[in-house]
Amino acid sequence: MTFSVVARDPESGELGIAVSSCILAVGRAVPSARPGVGVVAVQARSRRGLGQSLLSDLADGASPADLVRAAAHAAEDVDRQIAVLDATGAVAADTGRGSFPVSGHLLGDAMSVQGNMLASAEVLPAMAQAFGAASGDLADRLLAALTAGQDAGGDLRGRQSAALLVVSGTPATDENDGVRFDLRVDDSGDPVAQLRMLRNLQRAYDERDYDTLALFAPEGARDLYAALAASRRGDRDAARAALEAMRTKPGWAAWLAAMAGDARLSAVSRLLD
Structure with a gap:
């Protein structure tokens, strides 16, 4: 009923999973991750608490192979699929005998793809190949694999939800929770495409790509990002016009005054005079 990819990036050490399914809110059910510990996918008819249990065992020093072997011999987990x-x-990964066909898993170098109730036997090979061929950071490569799986047929029943979860390869601290991406599309006719859009939007926020945000951020904030973009490129007239447009909206004037000292808006106090 689901297809997913788990992987580790050798350069950054980041750990991640991308998953899609024809169920509501697959991000709530399948992926689990803990910074500095690992990532788990629990699919098919897995117990809801199995993911966190496996992560706790990883944190205590158990190996993926030992955990998968134990699950394969547990009566309560006979119908599960895990990575x-x-x-x-x-x-390590295993597909229980109660998983719906077409089902299976493929292991690679610090990577695994798995799925059940797939539209064709081509889904998993397409995902593995796409992951290996993709460039970019771990999130980009995970999404490339997920996209290839969807293009090869994906879930036999159709499309509904998708999720991307990436965490750091080192433990969380008080200053950094270690979560790099936690994006979910809970109900959509094309959840994988929607998930890629969310990833691109988060990239724009992270990299302060104000030109992109001026187009794709929520409508109420687009004038702000237009002003930031214009200020960055030195276009005072465009920045002033965007700020004046914001001033006309209820409640924004006071907020703009508080922003006058923000370094991202060069000479904003003069622009607002």
Whole structure:
């Protein structure tokens, strides 16, 4: 009923999972991750609490292979499909005999793809190949694999939800929770495409790509990002026009006054005079 990819990036050490399914809010059910510990996918008829249990065992020093072997012999987990990846890149997966056909998993270097109730046997090979061929950071490569799986047929029943979860390869701290991406599309006719859009939007926020945000941020904030973009490129007239447009909206004038000292808006106090 679901297809997913788990992987570790050898350069950054980041750990991640991307998943899609024809169920509501797959991001609530399948992916689990803990910074510095590992990533787990629990699919098919897996127990809801299995993911967190596997992560706790990883944190206590168990290997992915041992955890998958134990699950394969547990009566309560006979119908599950799981993949377990630790912070070193060791990975193991298993498809229980109760999983819906077409089903299976493929292991690679610090990577695994798995799925059940798939539209064709080509879904998993397409995902593995796309992941290996993709460039960019781990999130980009995970989404490339997920897209290839969808293009190869994906879930036999159709499309509804998708999720992307990427965490750091080192433990969380008080200053940094270690979560790099936690994006979900809970109900959509094309959830994988929607998930890619969300990833691109988060990239724009992270990289302060104000030109992109001026087009795709929520409508109420677009004038702000237009002003930031114009200020960055030195276009005072365009920045002033965007700020004046914001001033006409209820409640924004006071907020703009408070922004006068923000370094991102060069000479904003003069623009607002």
